Amino acid sequence: MKKTPPFPPLSSNNGVVKPLETPLNQLGFEEGYRLTCELLHAQIHSRSLLKGLQLHGHIIKSGFQTLPLVSHHLINLYSKCQLPLLSRQIFHETPRKYPTTWGSLISSFARNELPCLAIEYFRRMLCERVLPDDHIFPSAIKSSGILGRIDVGGSIHCIVVKTGYEGDVFVGSSLVDMYAKCGDLKIARKVFDEMPERNVVSWCGMIYGYSEFGEDEEALKLFKQAVCTDLQVNDFTFASVISVCGDSTLLELGKQIHGLCVKTNFELSIFVGSSxxxxxxxxxxxxxxxxxFxxxxxxxxxxxxxxLIACAQHAHTNKVLALFKEMGSFGMKPNFITFVCVLYACxxxxxxxxxxxxxxxxKEYGIEPRPQHFSSLVDLLGRAGKLQEAVSIIEEMPIAPTESIWGALLTGCRIxxxxxxxxxTADKVTDLGSMSAGMHVMIANAYAAAGRWEDAAKARKMLVDLGLKKETSLSWVEVGNRVHTFTSGDVRHLRTIEIYQKLEELEEEMERAGYVADTSSVLQDVDSIEKSQKIRYHSERLAIAFGMITFPPDRPIRVMKNLRVCDDCHTAIKFMSKCSGRVIIMRDNSRFHRxxxxxxxxxxYW
Incomplete structure (x- = not known):
């Protein structure tokens, strides 16, 4: 497709930009025009707002401000200096607007987190019968992704196809990224597969989309393909894949990718380091x-x-408080996430x-408490036994209590x-209406603990009627690049006989050391013998026994678990570490236990 020339021709001059010694309005038009654009380009590159403003004053006096290319550079200057509204002012003062002028403004809005304005001016541009190009489409599509408006993004996609830009690598990459951020991975992958050429942005957008929506296996497969194609992946790609390894607790693979980051000099990147x-x-x-760190x-x-969250989850509370204090000395202003981390630690x-x-x-930092903060505060009071104070917080807070806030109170009641x-509390939560499967289970357990077996049965029946499933308790151990997963009473593992034999040996040693099973966590109307059998072969115990017969004595056994460890297993694992002399590190759905x-x-205290 033939493209419209962006601006009137300008004579080229590749010389070094010199200081402005003669006022622009005293130079000839050609020389003044050339020098103005060169000086503006230099200020854009350096992002020097003060010098840019001074130059803008000279430009106004010279009368060059209304020239399309000068307006384009001024819009970009204020965009790079994070002043998009000044970019808009320049745009409106420009009498003749070329496609690149529109593109500069739309890009300014997209770059400076004003996606609504970017979409609005894209719509105005279409109304002016100006056709977008490969520079404008990516900014508009990116803005749709930021807003999560897949309907708007899809409409722009239609215009892309009609104008023949679907084969452009930059437009295609932005579409992949937009669909991935909006959660439609199927269409994102279709666009990705149909791209005649791909760049690092398209690969990264697809990998990021898979990682964000829990498609960890697909994300890792795609990363492997990217590496095999000799793609020069960037730090954002590495950060996304490392996050996948972290979410899946794939330590060995994560270490290998860390090594690859070192080889490619990306280990010092902020994104990679945080991941x-x-x-x-x-x-x-x-x-x-x-x-x-x-x-x-x-x-x-x-x-x-x-x-901060790493220290909090590993019970390094003093380090959390020290880091929070240290942040101030580095000029870091805490945000709402920072306070969630600190409150969690407390x-x-x-x-x-x-x-x-x-x-x-x-409040001193201008942060209004969100549900996560109230949930942490209720949890803090509930765990400390200050249940009535926790109830008062819920009754007096300015927002409606959420499921997580009631769940925090239920946890305190259970402890x-x-x-x-x-x-x-269970009655209150039931009044909320829809809730997660986990909350249904908590309510059933609360009724069962109170001896209200009929209500507990109703809560479990409601779980089934709604088509929800109680999350299966899983524990897993990584050996090399393979993950071994266990469920309660699992007999599917190839080494099941050895695992159960080891567990029997441990049970005997633990009982001699004083261990007595606590069956209070089994909230079912069955006899004590059956309760004892139910907790004896919980998934974390099987995983630990497998670790003991697999790893050498000097290596810590790391077990990951998707649900909270029960009170009896927590006590039992303390005895296991004492009797075996092993270090056992276990992560449940809340924190780490060493x-x-x-x-x-x-x-x-957990």
Missing amino acids: LISLYSKCGVIEAAYQV EEMPMKNLGTWNAM SHAGLVEKGKYFFGLM HGNTELAAY FEHGKCSCGD
């Missing part, structure tokens, strides 16, 4: 997370937050007064055996 901190933390290797030459707020360490202090501190309040010499890092 590596999360990877090592989620895989139970907090020491490596500390090392990555300390070696990073540059850190942004996301890096600090990644380290909650799981029983630091009630500290938690209240940080909750109040948010402190307040079955009456637990049943009351068992060593019969003690747990959580201090039995």
